[in-house]
Amino acid sequence: MGRGQGVLTATGTAVxxxxxxHLSEEARxxxxxxxxxxxxxxxxxxxxxxxxFLVPVILVAMYSVGALTxxxxxxxxxxxxxxxxxxxxxxxxxxxxxxxxxxIVSVGAVLLAYxxxxxxxxxxxxxxxxxxLLIIAPFLTSYLLRVLALRVILQEEGVxxxxxxxxxxxxxxxxxxxxxxxxxxxxxxLIYVWIPFVALPIFVALDNLDLALLEASSDLGASRWRxxxxxxxxxxxxxxxxxxxxxxxxxIGEYITPLLVGGPDNFMFGNAIQGAFLAGFDWQFGSxxxxxxxxxxMALIAxxxxxxxxxxxxx
Amino acid sequence: xxxxxxxGGRRTLWGLFGxxxxxxYAPIVILIMFSVNDRTLVSFPWQGFTLRWYRTFMQNSxxxxxxxxxxxxxxxxxxxxxxxxIPASVLFVRRRFFGKPFVSALVLSPLVxxxxxxxxxxxxxxxxxxxxxxxxxxxxxxxxxxxxxxxLTLVPRLERIPAYLEEASRDLGASAMTAFRSITLxxxxxxxVSSFLISFVISFDEVVIASFIAGDEPTxxxxxxxxxxxxxxxxxxxxxxxxxMLASGILVVASEVWRRIANHRLERQIALxxxxxxxx
Numbered sequence: 001m002g003r004g005q006g007v008l009t010a011t012g013t014a015v016x017x018x019x020x021x022h023l024s025e026e027a028r029x030x031x032x033x034x035x036x037x038x039x040x041x042x043x044x045x046x047x048x049x050x051x052x053f054l055v056p057v058i059l060v061a062m063y064s065v066g067a068l069t070x071x072x073x074x075x076x077x078x079x080x081x082x083x084x085x086x087x088x089x090x091x092x093x094x095x096x097x098x099x100x101x102x103x104i105v106s107v108g109a110v111l112l113a114y115x116x117x118x119x120x121x122x123x124x125x126x127x128x129x130x131x132x133l134l135i136i137a138p139f140l141t142s143y144l145l146r147v148l149a150l151r152v153i154l155q156e157e158g159v160x161x162x163x164x165x166x167x168x169x170x171x172x173x174x175x176x177x178x179x180x181x182x183x184x185x186x187x188x189x190l191i192y193v194w195i196p197f198v199a200l201p202i203f204v205a206l207d208n209l210d211l212a213l214l215e216a217s218s219d220l221g222a223s224r225w226r227x228x229x230x231x232x233x234x235x236x237x238x239x240x241x242x243x244x245x246x247x248x249x250x251x252i253g254e255y256i257t258p259l260l261v262g263g264p265d266n267f268m269f270g271n272a273i274q275g276a277f278l279a280g281f282d283w284q285f286g287s288x289x290x291x292x293x294x295x296x297x298m299a300l301i302a303x304x305x306x307x308x309x310x311x312x313x314x315x
Numbered sequence: 316x317x318x319x320x321x322x323g324g325r326r327t328l329w330g331l332f333g334x335x336x337x338x339x340y341a342p343i344v345i346l347i348m349f350s351v352n353d354r355t356l357v358s359f360p361w362q363g364f365t366l367r368w369y370r371t372f373m374q375n376s377x378x379x380x381x382x383x384x385x386x387x388x389x390x391x392x393x394x395x396x397x398x399x400x401i402p403a404s405v406l407f408v409r410r411r412f413f414g415k416p417f418v419s420a421l422v423l424s425p426l427v428x429x430x431x432x433x434x435x436x437x438x439x440x441x442x443x444x445x446x447x448x449x450x451x452x453x454x455x456x457x458x459x460x461x462x463x464x465x466x467l468t469l470v471p472r473l474e475r476i477p478a479y480l481e482e483a484s485r486d487l488g489a490s491a492m493t494a495f496r497s498i499t500l501x502x503x504x505x506x507x508v509s510s511f512l513i514s515f516v517i518s519f520d521e522v523v524i525a526s527f528i529a530g531d532e533p534t535x536x537x538x539x540x541x542x543x544x545x546x547x548x549x550x551x552x553x554x555x556x557x558x559x560m561l562a563s564g565i566l567v568v569a570s571e572v573w574r575r576i577a578n579h580r581l582e583r584q585i586a587l588x589x590x591x592x593x594x595x
Binding site for chain 2: 034035037038041042045046048049050052053055056057059063068112115116118119122123129133134135137138140141142143144145146148149150152153158159161162163165166192195196214224232249250252253255256260270273274277278283286287290293294297
């Protein structure tokens with residue numbers, strides 16, 4: 001009310017004063033209505049996510065320190081699972097192996113997706129959106145079924161080996177060892193699956209590039225390669241880093257691809273977590289591993305979050 | 316002169332591009348090829364064309380049941396997801412309020428949570444609440460992971476719809492709800508259809524969360540998983556994979572194309588309206 005009255009004494013007449021008081025009353029009511037409707041809009045999505053996303057994750061955190069117990073063998077209030085995980089378990093080794101594998105997958109996917117994005121954004125001209133759809137269409141179909149397709153191709157009795165046997169390059173019982181149940185298979189399948197997804201943010205970064213900058217660089221005597229190295233590439237780095245992080249994060253926790261084409265020697269952290277729950281029934285240790293992974297993801301987001309232009313997922 | 320690429324470079328880049336497109340599509344094409352190969356092993360040699368694998372899966376009642384379960388879960392997921400995504404997108408585009416960064420972080424964070432962790436989190440939640448596992452509990456989880464995708468599909472469309480259209484209808488006496496329902500909602504239709512389909516496909520395909528909380532009724536991906544141990548089932552699994560893949564691909568691509576066309580049309584109409592205003 002304070003500010004309204006200040007204006008009132010400064011300007012004078014009673015009629016004006018009345019009008020102003022009325023107006024501000026109206027404005028305040030409108031603001032209150034807007035606030036109420038904002039709350040109404042927020043209530044259902046936020047309520048749902050708090051109940052079925054936030055609370056469950058908090059329960060995992062509680063479970064990992066024994067603040068919540070469900071199974072008879074669970075220890076009440078104990079840091080033992082965390083101690084087991086961080087000091088002297090083989091699972092930390094699995095974690096680092098997963099980080100390393102995720103790094104290789106992300107770098108591989110970015111390296112292959114960059115030329116795709118470059119062609120689409122800077123070479124394709126008017127056809128770029130049609131071609132973009134061609135690239136991302138596989139990403140829109142089933143992830144599981146694409147992994148399945150590659151499994152059928154790579155496995156011992158699969159398409160590649162049987163083809164080589166048919167043309168006589170392999171003996172009747174022979175198969176290529178590194179093709180299936182191998183580290184290579186995990187890399188190959190994950191990179192295959194991620195390429196369309198990675199191409200998207202890089203495409204957006206390159207598509208928003210001001211072409212005048214490239215022309216300026218060329219006018220100043222730079223070769224195309226030099227222009228690419230010192231103008232195009234640095235300007236597209238936010239897209240590249242965003243794409244990299246978007247692949248890196250889910251890949252650390254991968255579980256389907258190692259299971260279907262990698263075999264036990266190439267299991268990743270996601271497989272270790274799943275094993276603790278469904279095979280080992282050690283929910284507390286599994287929860288500690290889960291929370292550890294969540295904390296790693298949160299740290300990565302805190303560091304690289306500004307490069308994650310999530311809008312590129314939809315546009 | 317093109318500063319982005321030389322003539323030779325252009326040829327090399329297109330070559331590389333073509334190669335990668337072939338690489339992306341080859342496994343799908345191979346899968347289709349071997350789904351009609353008349354051989355119980357999914358491998359060479361080629362033994363002639365057959366549709367019997369498609370017939371076999373059409374008669375496999377366990378498989379059909381799993382498909383039905385997944386279709387039901389996906390439908391529920393898509394309906395609820397869209398119902399939550401519409402208010403969320405209006406919130407993001409049209410409102411400024413305290414705590415907005417927190418709300419958008421909350422809505423987007425399912426994009427980055429490892430699915431294994433989320434599946435476990437739901438398993439613990441339902442155990443704590445003593446809720447029996449069923450297709451419904453799977454839908455509860457799928458809604459969470461589909462929501463950010465649905466919101467990100469709606470937001471760009473809503474941003475293209477000028478707020479003054481709704482304000483004008485409010486000035487003419489419509490209530491907030493009526494104005495939204497009769498002005499904004501119809502203009503959002505293409506994006507709503509897209510986000511419905513995207514949510515449906517995400518749910519239909521999801522296997523990690525389902526593996527923790529599906530209970531006794533397997534979803535389609537879980538059924539596929541269980542069949543992979545039996546080589547004799549592989550040909551029909553591949554046949555059904557081809558059908559599902561093509562159907563979901565065509566659906567989503569069609570809705571994408573439609574959404575893009577609708578966006579262009581909307582932009583043209585708005586440009587027209589604003590052009591007339593400028594003249595007046």
